[in-house]
Amino acid sequence: MKRLIGGALVCLASALPLASAYAFCGFYVAGGDAQLFNEASQVVLVRDGDRTVITMANDFKGDVTEFALVVPVPTVIEKSQIHIGDIKYIQRIDAFTAPRLVEYFDANPCRLAVQEMAAPSAAKALMRGGRSDEIRNMQLGVTIEARYTVGEYDILLLSAKQSTGLAIWLRENNYRVPDGAARVLTSYIRDGMKFFVAKVNLKEQQKLGFTTLRPIQIAYEDARFTLPIRLGMANANGPQDLLVYAITRQGRVETTNYRTVKLPSDVEIPDFVKDDFANFYRDMFREQVRKNDSQVVFTEYAWNLSWCDPCASAPLTPDELRGLGVFWLDGTQPSGRGGAQDAFVTRLHVRYDAQHFPMDLVLQVTSDRTNFQGRYVMRHFWKGDESCPAAQQYRAGLAKRRADQARALADLTGWDLGTIRGRMAVAADWTAPEDRLKWWQRIWKD
Amino acid sequence: MDPRLYQIASLSTLLVFGVARLDFQIDALTIAIALGVTQLTQLACTRIWRLPAFDPKSALISGLGLCLLLRTNSPWLLTLAAVITIAGKFVIRWRGKHVFNPTNFSLVVMMLLGGVWVSPGQWGSIAFYGFLVACLGGLVVSRAARSDVTYAFLGSYTGILFGRALWLGLPFTIPLHQLENGAFLIFTFFMISDPKTTPDSRAGRMVFAFLVAAGATFIQFGLHRTNGLLWALAAFAMTVPLIDRFLPGKRYGWGRTSTPEHRAPAHRLAVALARPSRAHFGWSVPGASLSNALAPSRTTAADAVFRAVRERSCS
Numbered sequence: 001m002k003r004l005i006g007g008a009l010v011c012l013a014s015a016l017p018l019a020s021a022y023a024f025c026g027f028y029v030a031g032g033d034a035q036l037f038n039e040a041s042q043v044v045l046v047r048d049g050d051r052t053v054i055t056m057a058n059d060f061k062g063d064v065t066e067f068a069l070v071v072p073v074p075t076v077i078e079k080s081q082i083h084i085g086d087i088k089y090i091q092r093i094d095a096f097t098a099p100r101l102v103e104y105f106d107a108n109p110c111r112l113a114v115q116e117m118a119a120p121s122a123a124k125a126l127m128r129g130g131r132s133d134e135i136r137n138m139q140l141g142v143t144i145e146a147r148y149t150v151g152e153y154d155i156l157l158l159s160a161k162q163s164t165g166l167a168i169w170l171r172e173n174n175y176r177v178p179d180g181a182a183r184v185l186t187s188y189i190r191d192g193m194k195f196f197v198a199k200v201n202l203k204e205q206q207k208l209g210f211t212t213l214r215p216i217q218i219a220y221e222d223a224r225f226t227l228p229i230r231l232g233m234a235n236a237n238g239p240q241d242l243l244v245y246a247i248t249r250q251g252r253v254e255t256t257n258y259r260t261v262k263l264p265s266d267v268e269i270p271d272f273v274k275d276d277f278a279n280f281y282r283d284m285f286r287e288q289v290r291k292n293d294s295q296v297v298f299t300e301y302a303w304n305l306s307w308c309d310p311c312a313s314a315p316l317t318p319d320e321l322r323g324l325g326v327f328w329l330d331g332t333q334p335s336g337r338g339g340a341q342d343a344f345v346t347r348l349h350v351r352y353d354a355q356h357f358p359m360d361l362v363l364q365v366t367s368d369r370t371n372f373q374g375r376y377v378m379r380h381f382w383k384g385d386e387s388c389p390a391a392q393q394y395r396a397g398l399a400k401r402r403a404d405q406a407r408a409l410a411d412l413t414g415w416d417l418g419t420i421r422g423r424m425a426v427a428a429d430w431t432a433p434e435d436r437l438k439w440w441q442r443i444w445k446d
Numbered sequence: 447m448d449p450r451l452y453q454i455a456s457l458s459t460l461l462v463f464g465v466a467r468l469d470f471q472i473d474a475l476t477i478a479i480a481l482g483v484t485q486l487t488q489l490a491c492t493r494i495w496r497l498p499a500f501d502p503k504s505a506l507i508s509g510l511g512l513c514l515l516l517r518t519n520s521p522w523l524l525t526l527a528a529v530i531t532i533a534g535k536f537v538i539r540w541r542g543k544h545v546f547n548p549t550n551f552s553l554v555v556m557m558l559l560g561g562v563w564v565s566p567g568q569w570g571s572i573a574f575y576g577f578l579v580a581c582l583g584g585l586v587v588s589r590a591a592r593s594d595v596t597y598a599f600l601g602s603y604t605g606i607l608f609g610r611a612l613w614l615g616l617p618f619t620i621p622l623h624q625l626e627n628g629a630f631l632i633f634t635f636f637m638i639s640d641p642k643t644t645p646d647s648r649a650g651r652m653v654f655a656f657l658v659a660a661g662a663t664f665i666q667f668g669l670h671r672t673n674g675l676l677w678a679l680a681a682f683a684m685t686v687p688l689i690d691r692f693l694p695g696k697r698y699g700w701g702r703t704s705t706p707e708h709r710a711p712a713h714r715l716a717v718a719l720a721r722p723s724r725a726h727f728g729w730s731v732p733g734a735s736l737s738n739a740l741a742p743s744r745t746t747a748a749d750a751v752f753r754a755v756r757e758r759s760c761s
Contacts, residue, residue, distance in 0.1 A: 163615075186615035223670035256672045257623070259570035261469050295570055358619040364672045366563040370471075370519060 040241035042090055043227065046325040047365055048249050051221050053325030057090045058213040064200040067213065068175050070231065072193040074222040076145045076157050084151030085215040089323040093245045095313040097301035097347035099263065099374030101277050102310050106382040109394040136172070140165035145194060151214060152205035158195040162186070166195070180234040188228070217325055227361040233354045239294070244348040244361075247326055252302045252368040253346040255361050259296040260348070263288060263374045269409045270402070271378045272423050280376070280413060285349065287414035294356040301347035302372040310375075315341075344369060383434065399430040406430070450503045453636065456580055457510040460632070464514065468568060477513050479521055483528035484509035491536045505532055511549035514632065518562040527556045543690075543697070546683045547640045554680040557673070564673050569628025577628055581635035594648055596639045598655035603634075606663045633675045645686050647695025654689055657682045 042057035060067050137144065141161030148155045160166035163185035170177045175197075188195075198216060232240065246253035254260035263285075273280045288298065308315055318329050318341065326343055350361070381398060384391070406420045426432045461477075464470040488505035491497075508531045518524050531552035538545050556562045569577075607621035624630070638644070638658060645651050661678030665671050 183615055183617075190614045225670070254565060254567065256565070256567045258567050259468065259572075260565075260567060293572070295572070358617065358623050362672070364563070366517070366565070367561050368471075368517065368519060368563065 040243060041232075042094065042243045043245070044090060044093065044324050045227070045244055045246045045253070045363070046248075046327065047225060047246065047253070047363075048328055050223050051219070051327065052225065053217060053219045053327060055085050055090065055215050055217045055324055057087065057215050060213055064205065064213065065202065067200050069196075069198040069216070070170070070175070071196040071198075071218075072188040072228045072231065073157075073196045073218065073220065074193060074224050075220055076159075076194055077196060077218055077220060078146070079148040079150065081219045082148065082150045082155060083217040083219070083325075084153070085217045085325075086323055087212070087215055089316075089320050090215060090245075092313065092316055092320055093324065093345065094243070096308070096311075096316060097245060097303075097345060098312050099281055099300055099376070100310065100312045101274060101280075101376050101378055103271070103274070103378040103380060105380045106394075108382055108384050108386065109390040110384075110386045110388040137169065140169045142166055142169040149201055149204060150216075152200055152208055152210060153198045153216060154201045156195075156197040158197055160185070160189050160195070163189055170197075178234045181231060184230045184234055187230075219325065219327070225363045225365070227363065229352055229357065229360055230354075233352070233357075239351045239353040242348075242350050242352065244346075244350075245324075246346045246348065246363070246365075247305070247321070247324065247343050248346075248365045249328060249342055249344070250365050250367055251344050252299070252366050252370070253348065253363055254299070254366060255297045255348070256364050257359050257362045258350075258357065259292075260299055261292065261296045262372055263298045263300050263349075264412060265373065265375050266377065267408050267412060268377045268379060268405050269412070270405045270420065270424050271380060273376070273409065274378055280409075283413040283415065285351070287412065289351050290414070294351065294353070297348050297350040297361070299346060299372060300349050300374045301345065302368075302370065303345060304369065304371065305341040305343040305345050308373075395435055398432070398435055399426075402426055402432070403430040448503070450507060453507055454503065454510065457507060457514065457636065459580070460577070460628070461510060461513050464568070468570065468572065470568060471517065472513060475521065476524060479524050480512040480516075480528055481506065481509040483525050484512070484532050487529050487532035491532060495536055508532060508549050511636070512552070515549070515553060515564050515629075516556065516562055517565055518556075520561055523556065523559075523561045527552050527562065530555055540687050543687075544642050545686065546680060547637055547643045550637055550676055550679050550683070553673075553676050557676075564676065566627065566629040566673060571623070571626040574626045574628065574631075577631050581631050593639060595641075595644045595651040595655050596634055598652045599638050599659055600634055602656045602659035603630075603662065606659055610663065610667065630675070633679070638679055643683055643686065645689040645693060645695065646697055647690070647693045650686075650689040650693035650695060653693070654682060654686065657685065 044053075044055035044057075046053040046055075056069070056071070058067075058069075142165055143159045145157040145159050147157070158166070158169075160169075163182045166185050166189065167177050167182040196218065200213065227242070227244065229242065244253075269280075285298070289296075305316060305321070316324075321341065321343060322329055328342065350357070379401075381401075382391075382394065402424060406417060406424060409415060409420055410417045421428070421430070424432075461470075465472065484505040485502055488502065489500055492500045509528065512524070512527060512531060516524065516527055518527075531548045534546060534551045534555075535544050535548040538551070553562075553564060557564065604621075604625060607624055608618065610616070611618060611621045638655070645654050658675075658678045661682055662674035665674035665677050671677070
């Protein structure tokens with residue numbers, strides 16, 4: 001029996017003590033992508049006016065015969081409105097917009113005139129038709145508006161008169177419909193929504209030679225700008241993560257029925273985080289969700305797609321953006337790396353459950369083009385051996401800086417301060433062994 | 447007590463709370479522009495329309511309203527919005543009565559022009575019940591001046607949301623979530639309750655409140671557009687002259703001590719001609735200072751009539 005996949009949308013299924021002029025300099029050293037989160041769904045939403053292109057990443061792992069996707073859609077979708085995308089574009093925009101760790105090196109305090117300005121671096125089924133089926137469909141009040149095979153998917157567009165009929169129809173056609181789903185289906189049916197149902201056509205999949213399921217893309221024109229999450233919660237075991245990459249011409253995207261807040265950013269943290277950035281990002285997100293009573297949607301990135309600083313990965317090319325459905329790029333732009341793009345991306349991250357997110361996400365495009373990124377700063381302390389008065393003063397201030405970094409990290413992630421101090425390998429007064437070296441000990445380091 | 451003082455205190459508290467706790471994306475410059483330009487425009491309009499005195503309170507309320515609701519990256523658009531908010535209430539009048547709630551009018555015009563946005567989700571449902579108590583407290587303090595429109599709107603909108611939930615089979619957590627919103631409270635208690643832009647008769651106000659509630663839900667759920675409350679209020683404000691015609695009532699006066707029925711005939715005439723206004727969330731103001739003009743100890747009734755006629759002809 002097919003399992004309606006949960007998850008995404010859809011399925012049924014500073015404290016920065018740096019001169020501001022240098023705020024965006026630094027080496028990008030680590031990023032956190034969506035793979036860090038279990039149960040995370042990814043959706044790319046391209047929106048301009050009432051036109052929408054939605055790309056749903058498919059991270060389904062398991063027997064593909066078990067896969068089924070049911071998405072409420074506002075209108076009947078024609079075959080030409082459906083496209084099978086490429087997961088690599090979603091991975092690209094995920095990497096490009098992910099929270100990032102940047103590193104700076106303290107300058108020699110004895111030579112204040114010398115300031116390095118590091119250049120940003122890119123681092124890293126359908127059913128057989130038949131008379132008896134039609135009669136049964138009529139009995140249940142379910143109408144198959146259209147059926148297509150696109151790529152490796154068999155797709156049905158269903159409309160229904162009543163949710164019980166639709167739930168029975170889905171069960172009779174081997175979809176595992178959770179108990180709570182019928183009530184949710186009712187509201188969508190009465191609101192005039194249709195249902196986009198996809199499952200894998202094994203023959204086509206073998207013919208095409210793909211081993212993983214590719215993203216499904218749908219283009220439609222409708223005033224609604226929402227992400228239906230309620231069906232996905234019907235059979236959820238706990239909170240689920242959803243990452244939305246919204247690309248518009250106008251500016252930042254936000255939710256109108258939930259608070260949208262920016263993830264804390266530009267915070268200086270201890271340098272051991274460099275080797276543990278994945279856990280840092282995961283725990284920081286969990287802690288920020290907790291601090292906001294699990295009731296907000298986080299903005300993790302909002303930036304003009306023409307550039308980035310520092311870049312977590314190379315900017316998306318016009319070809320890649322068109323692959324994600326950015327329909328207003330007409331092919332006249334250069335297809336090389338980066339370049340000016342008439343597009344603005346917002347990365348939204350939400351951890352939702354039925355208790356705190358009773359409604360589907362309703363979105364709006366704003367005129368806000370202020371750039372924002374989730375960015376965490378690691379500063380390498382100067383370790384030179386000079387002993388001018390400025391250097392002595394610098395060394396005397398290190399303990400306080402370490403303490404500030406540790407507290408900021410504890411505040412961000414909820415990690416225990418004592419544990420952080422242990423990982424920083426410093427004493428209880430936040431001094432490190434090298435702070436206490438005599439000047440001659442700094443000369444002969446062996 | 448002048449109810450505007452309570453409103454200024456409430457809105458200032460909301461603004462401080464929004465900036466400190468809800469990460470409102472506004473800075474000191476935004477607040478300075480919104481408050482400063484509304485005051486300057488008020489001063490300029492006071493001179494142009496030759497009002498007897500400058501009254502900063504209503505313009506302050508309007509400025510605070512802009513800080514709470516309007517978002518833009520452009521200081522120029524914010525300046526324009528502040529000018530429209532104040533100038534609009536001097537310019538757009540029908541038979542001596544304001545057509546639009548000033549802040550509402552400004553928001554709608556600016557949204558049509560583009561470059562600005564309103565974030566109804568910015569409040570979340572944090573401290574919702576604290577807001578509610580503060581808003582209800584305001585009604586008590588202000589002696590419920592025309593608060594019937596607030597209650598009527600509250601009833602209509604709540605009824606429609608729950609009715610829709612029943613019809614669609616939605617759990618009641620959804621309409622509750624829609625109501626537990628600071629933006630909704632601000633609209634209900636500080637904007638639609640503007641006595642100078644609501645119908646004169648109680649029956650008319652009931653009709654008006656229902657129309658705004660129905661219009662807002664239609665815009666939100668039928669047209670799928672955001673900020674249905676703001677669009678609906680602006681749209682149905684234009685029907686108020688019509689409602690007043692079919693359901694006439696007594697014009698709202700400037701406080702208990704200066705309402706027409708408590709004044710000499712000359713005062714009544716003056717009030718009837720000038721229709722002085724009252725402040726609320728950017729309520730109209732040109733006539734606010736008329737109470738000074740009407741004070742018998744300082745001026746004659748004939749002066750008051752003269753000033754009122756002059757003001758009316760200017761606007």
